[in-house]
Amino acid sequence: MLDPQFDGKVAVITGASRGVGRMLAEQFAQAGARVAFCARREEPLRALEAELRSRGAEAIAVVADVSRHGDCGRLIDAAAERWGRIDVLVNNAGISGAQKPIRDLGMDEFDEAMRTNLYSAYSCIHFASKHMIEQKSGAIVNISSGIGKMPVALRTAYGVSKMALVGLTRVVALELGPHKVRCNTVSPGWIEGERGAEVVANMAKARNIPPERAREILVSGPLKEAVTGQDICDTVLFLCSDRGRHITGQDINVNSGSIMF
Secondary structure: OOOHHHOOOEEEEOOOOOHHHHHHHHHHHHOOOEEEEEEOOHHHHHHHHHHHHHOOOOEEEEEOOOOOHHHHHHHHHHHHHHHOOOOEEEEOOOOOOOOOOHHHOOHHHHHHHHHHHHHHHHHHHHHHHHHHHHHOOEEEEEEOOHHHOOOOOOOHHHHHHHHHHHHHHHHHHHHHHHHOEEEEEEEEOOEOOHHHHHHHHHHHHHHOOOHHHHHHHHOOOOOOOOEOHHHHHHHHHHHHOHHHOOOOOOEEEEOOOOOOO
16 A cells, blocks of 8 residues: 655655666655656656656656766755755665676776665765755665675675665664664565566576576575565555654565575
């Protein structure tokens, strides 16, 4: 069930051109929020913006590369200048990065994952927190991964970036807590969908195994079920709502039990 407590609130979502990011923009809008969202690809962003506006939602699409500090500032400024506040920030943008042995992983490949998966979240929090501190309210959710807790061979850049993202979450929660700003991480397991299919294909290629075996490895929890985008959206909306008002500094697993810590 969508939470009516988002009526009139302003939500900013990164990585919204497809998958979970797009679903988050749609569901925050359906719950009454005014939404600003970004991605690098303009066409799907404009389509989402038009779709949400046709439903009566207030929406802003910003073409931005969140690996660039200044682009993150433009995104936050666009929302704040239009609506005067920032209530919710969801740092969803991310890339899987190169799957290679450490000896073959280039510094440029490592840096790309860090800039997209970690530095982007820092940059958006840097800009959004100023508004949240002034308001004395706000909710931030960073989308991490189970690999941020349990490393996987050949996923060095991705794993390190996601581990660091959990650390960033805890520091932000500690620092901004006195201002009534909360920050949490959601760590999904493998998510069924377009991006999930890419993960399967890349894993199968890197390990020289059939795609069916790669999927079996990814869906390894005791529930034996793949996570869906809706599972992630439900968790994020709960954490950002008043019902999650005493939850901060936490890393929430949504993974069918594949990791239990």
